[in-house]
Amino acid sequence: MTDTPSYGFDTLQIHAGARPDPVTGARQVPIYQTTAYVFRDAEHAAALFNLQEVGYIYSRLTNPTVAALQERIATLEGGVGGVCCSSGHAAQIMALFPLMQPGRNIVASSRLYGGTVTQFSQTIKRFGWSAKFVDFDDHDAVKAAIDDDTRAVFCEAIANPGGHITDLDAISAISDDAGIPLIVDNTSATPYLCRPIEHGATLVVHSTTKYLTGNGTVTGGCVVDSGKFDWAANDKFPSLSEPEPAYHGLKFAETFGPLAFTFHGIAIGLRDLGMTMNPQAAHYTLMGIETLSLRMDRHVENAMKIAKWLEDDPRTDYVTYAGLPSSPYSKLVPKICPRGAGALFTVAVKGGYEACVKLVDSLEIFSHVANLGDARSLIIHSASTTHRQLTAEQQEAAGAGPGIVRLSIGIEDADDLIADLDQALAKATA
Ligand SMILES: *Cc1c(COP(=O)(O)O)cnc(C)c1O
Numbered sequence: 001m002t003d004t005p006s007y008g009f010d011t012l013q014i015h016a017g018a019r020p021d022p023v024t025g026a027r028q029v030p031i032y033q034t035t036a037y038v039f040r041d042a043e044h045a046a047a048l049f050n051l052q053e054v055g056y057i058y059s060r061l062t063n064p065t066v067a068a069l070q071e072r073i074a075t076l077e078g079g080v081g082g083v084c085c086s087s088g089h090a091a092q093i094m095a096l097f098p099l100m101q102p103g104r105n106i107v108a109s110s111r112l113y114g115g116t117v118t119q120f121s122q123t124i125k126r127f128g129w130s131a132k133f134v135d136f137d138d139h140d141a142v143k144a145a146i147d148d149d150t151r152a153v154f155c156e157a158i159a160n161p162g163g164h165i166t167d168l169d170a171i172s173a174i175s176d177d178a179g180i181p182l183i184v185d186n187t188s189a190t191p192y193l194c195r196p197i198e199h200g201a202t203l204v205v206h207s208t209t210k211y212l213t214g215n216g217t218v219t220g221g222c223v224v225d226s227g228k229f230d231w232a233a234n235d236k237f238p239s240l241s242e243p244e245p246a247y248h249g250l251k252f253a254e255t256f257g258p259l260a261f262t263f264h265g266i267a268i269g270l271r272d273l274g275m276t277m278n279p280q281a282a283h284y285t286l287m288g289i290e291t292l293s294l295r296m297d298r299h300v301e302n303a304m305k306i307a308k309w310l311e312d313d314p315r316t317d318y319v320t321y322a323g324l325p326s327s328p329y330s331k332l333v334p335k336i337c338p339r340g341a342g343a344l345f346t347v348a349v350k351g352g353y354e355a356c357v358k359l360v361d362s363l364e365i366f367s368h369v370a371n372l373g374d375a376r377s378l379i380i381h382s383a384s385t386t387h388r389q390l391t392a393e394q395q396e397a398a399g400a401g402p403g404i405v406r407l408s409i410g411i412e413d414a415d416d417l418i419a420d421l422d423q424a425l426a427k428a429t430a
Contacts, residue, residue: 009076009192014290017071031283032064051250051267061270065279069286073212073222076191076289077204080227081262083269084220084282088187088207089119090275091221095183095205097273098239098264099151102128107145109136109155111164113207114386114398116185120154139170146178151236153182157189157196158337160372161382161406162320162399163345165332172200179234187211188344188373192296194337197226203261210373214288214295218281223265227258240264246272295375295411300340302417303409309418310347315429320399321345343409344372346399353402355428356381360405362424365416377410377417 007015018029037056039045047053056062066084074082085091096106108120110133120131132145136155146153153175155166168184175182181202186194190211196204206212208220231240231253240260243249246268252260270276300323307321322329322341333341349355359379360368366379370386380386382400395401409417 010293012075013072013192013292016075017068018286029065029068029283029286031279033279034063035059051247051255051263059279060274060276061266063279063282065286066277066282069208069277069282069289070222072286072289073191073206073208074224076292077186077224078191078195078197078226079204079224080258082222082224083262083265084208084222084277085270085275086221086277086281087219087275088185088205088209088221089115090273091205091207091223092116092119092185093124094221094265094269094273094275095203095223096124096129096152097269098261099181099237100127100129101151101239104128104149104151105130105132105147106152106154107132107134107142107150108153109159109166110134110397111136111159111162111399112154112156113160113185113187114382114400117398136166136171137164139167139174142171143174143177146174146180150178150180152180153178154185155182156185156187157194158322158342158344160188160344161346163188163322163327163329163342164320165322165329165336165341167332168194168196168199168201168336175202176200179236181229188342189337190292190296192293193300193339193342197224197228199336202226202229208285210371211296211299212289212292213285214292214373214375215284216371216374216376218284220277220281220285225259225261225265227261229261231260239268244268296339298411299343299409302411302414303343303345304340305414306407306409306417306421307345310421313425315350315425317348317350317403319345319347344406346404346406348401348404349425349428351403351429353383356403356405357384359424359428362427363420364424365412365420366407366424372406372408374408375411377412378408379405381405 048055070082070084108131134141134145172182183203184196184201186204187207187210204224206222231237241253252264256263304323307319310316311319360381366377383402387395387400
């Protein structure tokens with residue numbers, strides 16, 4: 001389908017980016033398991049390499065199965081283009097790459113997926129980039145953290161692990177004032193629950209590993225560009241606005257307009273960093289997205305029932321789900337994620353570390369894994385696993401203290417999940 005802005009989400013999640021195969025008529029998107037594509041003739045090859053004609057050269061850059069997924073995710077997010085990558089973490093580097101240079105920094109929310117905190121606080125330093133972590137509920141602090149070297153503001157729409165919601169309208173007003181892009185990790189919300197571009201985001205990144213694929217089968221990521229940022233409005237983004245030496249002096253913003261970031265991501269990002277999604281992974285994720293809205297509705301419905309039940313249970317101290325009226329973030333739900341606050345939250349269990357470990361070991365339906373956004377319900381005790389290396393203070397600040405477990409509620413029968421939690425809590429707090 002092309003130019004389909006009037007279709008609803010349920011239609012687009014099945015049809016966007018997909019056309020019957022022109023040769024065979026295959027209705028489902030074929031898995032184009034090929035590395036290279038035959039050029040019509042030498043002139044055609046030269047035109048492709050010059051970006052004068054769009055087509056397929058080599059699967060590190062572009063592949064028709066991956067292209068269908070890119071178009072589908074970009075359409076669902078309301079963006080102009082997308083670049084799929086080998087993982088969510090690859091997507092984050094791909095989002096920053098065109099914007100950054102040695103000595104530049106990003107201002108990032110202190111509430112992020114644990115792996116992102118490590119990537120931003122440690123690994124990007126090897127590129128000469130750095131991150132300043134700020135509480136994104138404190139809008140003055142976000143504004144104050146932006147300096148002349150800041151090239152992006154980064155946050156999650158619904159933040160891991162506590163399900164905190166970011167006021168994207170307020171944050172994008174700040175990044176707009178500073179003339180820099182807002183990048184939103186929309187992994188735990190998905191475009192069904194939240195559309196960051198409508199709240200002023202420039203770029204949206206995804207770990208497609210999670211809800212978009214939805215079955216815990218393949219890792220993947222995607223960067224979606226809103227197409228709305230004027231990269232040439234100031235001198236901060238020379239790789240997009242000035243002649244780019246890595247592509248024989250091409251000026252991406254001038255040549256590709258709203259698609260500048262997307263073309264840069266493919267022609268330079270994937271070409272030189274090589275963090276490419278493979279067509280098998282794209283196939284699994286295309287299959288997953290076909291049922292995204294149905295699954296997210298059930299994830300949210302189950303999360304609401306279970307969060308309420310846990311909050312009322314005397315064996316717990318508190319539950320952080322933003323869908324509960326007790327959450328300080330509940331008032332942001334109608335504005336930021338009107339179809340629900342996702343299915344990820346933490347629970348403080350009476351009895352601390354010992355009780356949490358026993359709870360995790362006693363559950364039968366919930367799996368103890370370092371993942372989220374699966375059709376199956378998942379649990380992790382962060383203090384003994386993902387946040388084990390942190391000090392007690394750092395654990396508390398990250399919302400991962402010793403007495404807290406994180407739940408990712410799946411789409412099983414809510415009554416079965418509650419019964420499982422009930423029997424495990426009985427053992428844990430006996
Ligand atoms: C999992 C996750 C990532 C990283 O994605 P991978 O596919 O594991 O590389 C980034 N952000 C959030 C919110 C995640 O849940």
